[in-house]
Amino acid sequence: MNRLAKMRLVGAGGGAWTMLALLTGTMPVFPAPFDPELLTIIDSYLTQKENCVAARMLAVIKDAGGKVIQTVSIPCMAGNGAAFFQSGAKWNLDPRLIVAIAGQESSFGTDWQACPPSGFNAWSWFWGGSCPNSPFASYADGIETVTKYLRKWVDKGYTSVASLQSHKPPYCASGCGDWTKNVTTFYTQIPTSPAGDPSDLNFPAPVFDFALGFLAVDGNIRGSGNTDNVLDFFDDFDDGSLTAFPTSAFSFAQGLAQTTESGGFLRFRSADGARVGMRFGQTFLEDIATLNFPITKGSGTSEAIASFRADIPAPRQFYAIGTRNSGPTLLESVAISVSLDSNGAPRVRVNDQTGTTLASDPVALPSSGFILFRLFVNDAANQVIVSYSIDNGATYKPANSFKFFLRHGTIFNATSTAHFFAQGGERVGP
Amino acid sequence: MRSRYCSFGLRAVVRLATAALQERATMVIMKVFSMFTVVALALVLGLIGMTRSGAFSPVKVTQDKSKIVLAATPTIGPVSITPQIIGANIPTILKVTVQIKDPSLVPQTVQLRRMEPGGVGGVLARLNDDGKDGDLVAGDQVYTGTYSASLPLGSTKFAVSAVFRAFGPVVSDPISVISLQVPPTFTVNMAAGAAGGPLALTNFGDTFSQGGILPGYGAAEIDVTTVPPPSVSLNDFVSTELKEANISAMQTFQVGQVTCVQAFYTDTFTPTLSYANEAVYCPTSQLLYKFYLTYLPGDPSEANFIASFSQVVSSATLVP
Numbered sequence: 100m101n102r103l104a105k106m107r108l109v110g111a112g113g114g115a116w117t118m119l120a121l122l123t124g125t126m127p128v129f130p131a132p133f134d135p136e137l138l139t140i141i142d143s144y145l146t147q148k149e150n151c152v153a154a155r156m157l158a159v160i161k162d163a164g165g166k167v168i169q170t171v172s173i174p175c176m177a178g179n180g181a182a183f184f185q186s187g188a189k190w191n192l193d194p195r196l197i198v199a200i201a202g203q204e205s206s207f208g209t210d211w212q213a214c215p216p217s218g219f220n221a222w223s224w225f226w227g228g229s230c231p232n233s234p235f236a237s238y239a240d241g242i243e244t245v246t247k248y249l250r251k252w253v254d255k256g257y258t259s260v261a262s263l264q265s266h267k268p269p270y271c272a273s274g275c276g277d278w279t280k281n282v283t284t285f286y287t288q289i290p291t292s293p294a295g296d297p298s299d300l301n302f303p304a305p306v307f308d309f310a311l312g313f314l315a316v317d318g319n320i321r322g323s324g325n326t327d328n329v330l331d332f333f334d335d336f337d338d339g340s341l342t343a344f345p346t347s348a349f350s351f352a353q354g355l356a357q358t359t360e361s362g363g364f365l366r367f368r369s370a371d372g373a374r375v376g377m378r379f380g381q382t383f384l385e386d387i388a389t390l391n392f393p394i395t396k397g398s399g400t401s402e403a404i405a406s407f408r409a410d411i412p413a414p415r416q417f418y419a420i421g422t423r424n425s426g427p428t429l430l431e432s433v434a435i436s437v438s439l440d441s442n443g444a445p446r447v448r449v450n451d452q453t454g455t456t457l458a459s460d461p462v463a464l465p466s467s468g469f470i471l472f473r474l475f476v477n478d479a480a481n482q483v484i485v486s487y488s489i490d491n492g493a494t495y496k497p498a499n500s501f502k503f504f505l506r507h508g509t510i511f512n513a514t515s516t517a518h519f520f521a522q523g524g525e526r527v528g529p
Numbered sequence: 530m531r532s533r534y535c536s537f538g539l540r541a542v543v544r545l546a547t548a549a550l551q552e553r554a555t556m557v558i559m560k561v562f563s564m565f566t567v568v569a570l571a572l573v574l575g576l577i578g579m580t581r582s583g584a585f586s587p588v589k590v591t592q593d594k595s596k597i598v599l600a601a602t603p604t605i606g607p608v609s610i611t612p613q614i615i616g617a618n619i620p621t622i623l624k625v626t627v628q629i630k631d632p633s634l635v636p637q638t639v640q641l642r643r644m645e646p647g648g649v650g651g652v653l654a655r656l657n658d659d660g661k662d663g664d665l666v667a668g669d670q671v672y673t674g675t676y677s678a679s680l681p682l683g684s685t686k687f688a689v690s691a692v693f694r695a696f697g698p699v700v701s702d703p704i705s706v707i708s709l710q711v712p713p714t715f716t717v718n719m720a721a722g723a724a725g726g727p728l729a730l731t732n733f734g735d736t737f738s739q740g741g742i743l744p745g746y747g748a749a750e751i752d753v754t755t756v757p758p759p760s761v762s763l764n765d766f767v768s769t770e771l772k773e774a775n776i777s778a779m780q781t782f783q784v785g786q787v788t789c790v791q792a793f794y795t796d797t798f799t800p801t802l803s804y805a806n807e808a809v810y811c812p813t814s815q816l817l818y819k820f821y822l823t824y825l826p827g828d829p830s831e832a833n834f835i836a837s838f839s840q841v842v843s844s845a846t847l848v849p
Contacts, residue, residue, distance in 0.1 A: 222740070223739055224740035225740050225742060226742060226799045226801070226802040227799075227801060227802075228738065233799075247773070247796075247798060248740075248741075251796055252741065254770050254819070254821075255727055255754060255821045255823075256721075256726050256727025256752050256753070256754025256819070257726045257727065259725055259726075261724040261725065262725050264724075298725075370769060372772070
């Protein structure tokens with residue numbers, strides 16, 4: 100696509116925030132209207148309510164008449180805090196509501212009447228006509244489905260706990276006397292700050308909006324040998340398609356449906372949906388794009404350069420590129436990111452697979468410009484040397500010239516293959 | 530297979546790509562400056578309009594109610610009426626609340642009135658702050674009252690009046706209740722509106738299945754609600770709301786003088802549960818009106834549902 104066409108494309112896309120960001124060099128900073136510890140608090144709350152021990156709890160099974168016929172040990176709902184949070188963030192619906200409805204309908208999964216616990220339908224949401232015919236694959240599946248369903252009714256005007264019950268639909272069909280009272284009690288009982296507001300069920304989760312301009316790779320991947328100044332992969336995200344090459348060469352941890360390519364950028368936007376991920380003992384709501392072509396040990400040096408719109412992230416937010424080892428845990432090996440330091444100033448930070456900071460440097464992000472990250476993989480030395488540029492690639496500042504430098508990172512820590520990735524997100528847990 | 534940029538070196542391509550990005554930014558900045566000009570102009574015009582209309586000042590009524598004088602104090606409001614969208618000619622209990630903090634208020638004089646073309650009409654109900662008859666907390670300066678209304682199709686304006694010892698009678702800004710046509714086969718669910726929910730119409734007597742599932746073919750629900758004007762474009766707002774929906778058609782749609790967005794879409798929740806929907810989003814300067822029709826996909830009565838929904842939507846008297 101030629102430049103004129105690109106400019107036309109940009110002119111047609113992009114919202115006011117994008118325009119404001121490009122004008123001022125900043126993104127709007129949104130105060131977190133949620134308790135960032137919410138997912139942990141939900142787990143603690145459920146653990147207490149379920150008397151959950153070693154991820155299992157005792158539950159009673161009743162017949163249709165309400166007579167207890169069996170007591171069984173089943174998996175706890177506690178431990179699904181991330182699923183509650185992720186679905187709540189995705190659908191802008193307070194996850195405390197879904198916890199509270201489970202409290203009302205099944206005593207948080209400990210009381211099953213004419214309904215098998217193996218169906219995980221702790222919400223008595225009878226999409227198949229009866230509870231036995233309305234199973235979910237897991238608690239997480241139920242959380243996602245019920246959250247999505249209720250979001251649709253909130254959109255239609257049922258914006259409070261009271262209105263959800265008000266005319267039986269969209270939730271309680273019969274015997275609803277204390278439904279609003281009990282759901283409200285559980286909803287507000289979860290010890291979060293601020294407390295749940297039963298008159299406002301929205302959950303305006305972290306708002307991040309980062310934009311990857313291009314990713315280019317030379318060397319190692321696709322059997323190309325050492326870096327030779329000939330590109331082996333390049334995507335400037337200008338065709339609007341996630342499924343056509345070259346963007347089809349990426350995997351998106353948050354899912355294809357939660358990913359957008361627009362305005363000449365790959366967007367990392369919470370509004371499109373994001374996933375909850377955990378590493379370094381921390382929890383993140385984030386979007387990740389991983390290049391499927393592996394970097395292979397013994398296959399030569401490799402260099403990747405990525406350009407991000409130079410947004411100033413809000414507190415707890417970040418955008419980054421890095422390498423991650425292949426394998427079931429997909430451990431991050433080295434990443435270079437932009438985030439805010441403790442004084443609220445932008446900083447480029449390099450970390451390893453344990454979360455240890457290897458280097459950091461205060462950065463003056465160019466207003467209405469871009470920041471380029473570069474990763475050089477020295478295959479023979481098992482080393483990743485990172486640098487960044489704020490003058491459009493004219494010069495790069497290597498990590499060993501940063502204000503703080505500990506050491507360069509390594510790459511083939513767990514496996515003999517690794518992948519380049521780019522991401523944007525926000526830390527949401529402790 | 531090499532990429533289409535294989536003939537260029539990494540740094541050369543990076544420079545080219547960066548230059549292209551810079552051009553994108555420049556274009557956008559120019560657009561932003563244009564936008565700022567428009568926004569500044571709009572702000573100035575808005576301020577002029579507000580000053581002229583005195584939209585946020587209560588008005589003092591003289592003894593003969595023939596003359597209205599702008600005044601800065603005391604303040605009545607904001608006034609809230611629930612529900613604010615009702616079925617036309619169907620008796621509906623309106624709950625009115627208003628906050629009045631001025632200490633010179635004569636408490637027994639807080640009254641709901643209808644706004645007539647010629648001015649303030651007669652008293653419809655008295656509002657109390659005694660913790661009774663719907664008033665939640667006694668003495669919290671929030672006055673509450675109810676009024677059973679059967680309003681004709683269209684928009685009806687109400688206001689709250691009160692007497693202040695040092696000032697005399699004052700009337701709040703008017704607040705409108707919109708009455709929509711209820712199709713013959715549908716009934717209004719009063720509880721939904723009373724709880725602050727939407728105008729909810731169903732054709733099956735609200736016999737939902739547990740979880741609020743539509744009971745089957747032949748069942749349809751119509752909901753009408755409002756939200757504040759969105760901070761993003763209407764298309765972005767609709768796109769966000771219809772996330773993961775299968776949208777079969779989306780087009781502009783005229784309701785009175787307001788250009789709305791009409792969407793037909795299907796929401797899929799489980800392998801065997803999906804809802805077919807028609808939604809109409811109508812932006813006005815004060816509110817975004819949202820109309821929804823919900824039924825099961827493939828329902829043989831679909832055409833009838835859509836016709837009924839059309840009656841409801843077209844009966845709305847919206848002002849841009």
